[in-house]
Amino acid sequence: MAIVISGKELATLRRGAMKEEVSTFTEKYGRVPHLAVVLVGEDPGSVSYVAGKEKACIEIGIKNTTIRRPNTISQDELLAIVNELNQDDSVDGILVQLPLPKHMDSDFIINAIVPEKDVDGFHPYNVASLYLKQPGTVSCTPKGIMEILDYAHIEIEGKRAVVIGRSNIVGMPVSKLLLDRNATVTICHSRTKNISEVTSEADILIAAVGKPLFVKADMVKEGAVVIDVGVNRNPETGKLCGDVDFEAVKDKASYITKVPGGVGPMTITCLMENTIECFLKHMEEK
Numbered sequence: 001m002a003i004v005i006s007g008k009e010l011a012t013l014r015r016g017a018m019k020e021e022v023s024t025f026t027e028k029y030g031r032v033p034h035l036a037v038v039l040v041g042e043d044p045g046s047v048s049y050v051a052g053k054e055k056a057c058i059e060i061g062i063k064n065t066t067i068r069r070p071n072t073i074s075q076d077e078l079l080a081i082v083n084e085l086n087q088d089d090s091v092d093g094i095l096v097q098l099p100l101p102k103h104m105d106s107d108f109i110i111n112a113i114v115p116e117k118d119v120d121g122f123h124p125y126n127v128a129s130l131y132l133k134q135p136g137t138v139s140c141t142p143k144g145i146m147e148i149l150d151y152a153h154i155e156i157e158g159k160r161a162v163v164i165g166r167s168n169i170v171g172m173p174v175s176k177l178l179l180d181r182n183a184t185v186t187i188c189h190s191r192t193k194n195i196s197e198v199t200s201e202a203d204i205l206i207a208a209v210g211k212p213l214f215v216k217a218d219m220v221k222e223g224a225v226v227i228d229v230g231v232n233r234n235p236e237t238g239k240l241c242g243d244v245d246f247e248a249v250k251d252k253a254s255y256i257t258k259v260p261g262g263v264g265p266m267t268i269t270c271l272m273e274n275t276i277e278c279f280l281k282h283m284e285e286k
């Protein structure tokens with residue numbers, strides 16, 4: 001049986017440290033960090049994420065404003081909200097929850113957020129900074145995955161890392177972060193031939209495909225480290241489940257994360273870290 005790396009436990013540790021740090025801010029800067037979240041519509045993943053973020057903000061002492069709008073609002077109305085938050089000096093971080101309703105162009109909205117307040121690290125400026133190794137905001141899930149690997153003291157340098165999924169939000173940036181730590185990285189996707197042959201080579205396997213229970217035992221090398229980034233609903237039980245068939249893979253892996261309680265809590269924790277970082281930069285500019 002693999003060692004289960006608890007993202008939840010690490011999140012609790014990090015949040016305790018952040019709470020202490022934030023408790024010094026009012027005296028130093030006259031206020032605490034402020035995160036503004038915009039939620040359009042009622043995507044189930046988003047609603048659960050928003051609830052988790054509100055809880056984390058309260059825990060750490062970060063001010064949180066959630067702006068909720070029905071999915072009938074126009075793109076112009078959403079743009080106006082973003083512009084107002086951009087100009088609001090009391091706001092340090094802006095997060096527009098994705099996915100947006102179909103009648104909207106999410107790239108257009110994300111591009112409208114000023115990069116200094118883009119706590120998601122989704123703005124092209126921050127994405128480019130990651131690839132050029134320049135200072136900027138690193139997106140929360142990839143950052144959380146690296147923190148999980150480090151917490152478990154997993155060696156990365158020289159290891160063969162295989163990432164399943166090539167999204168801008170997870171697959172691509174986590175591949176870059178692993179490469180920066182000198183892993184040999186392979187990215188698999190829907191057109192990859194003989195995918196289980198490729199994934200079976202992985203010392204570190206990152207599953208970010210968005211398909212419930214996609215990773216089975218025959219796709220995993222004995223002793224591999226398996227990180228499950230999936231946020232899916234199990235089609236049979238309706239419960240939250242990952243991309244990895246945990247029960248099938250747990251006896252083959254050396255380390256594994258679970259859903260829930262794995263990467264998710266660290267995504268939220270890294271969002272808190274990013275909010276504090278944006279706040280501190282904002283305060284320095286004054």
Ligand SMILES: Nc1nc(=O)c2c([nH]1)NC[C@@H]1CN(c3ccc(C(=O)N[C@@H](CCC(=O)O)C(=O)O)cc3)C=[N+]21
Binds near residue numbers: 052099120
């Ligand atoms: N602009 C934007 N940025 C995002 O980062 C973003 C987004 N939009 N849209 C939705 C997805 C999804 N996502 C989750 C993060 C943490 C949990 C999480 O902490 N889940 C808990 C369980 C929560 C439960 O039980 O419902 C866990 O895995 O233990 C879930 C989902 C961030 N996303």
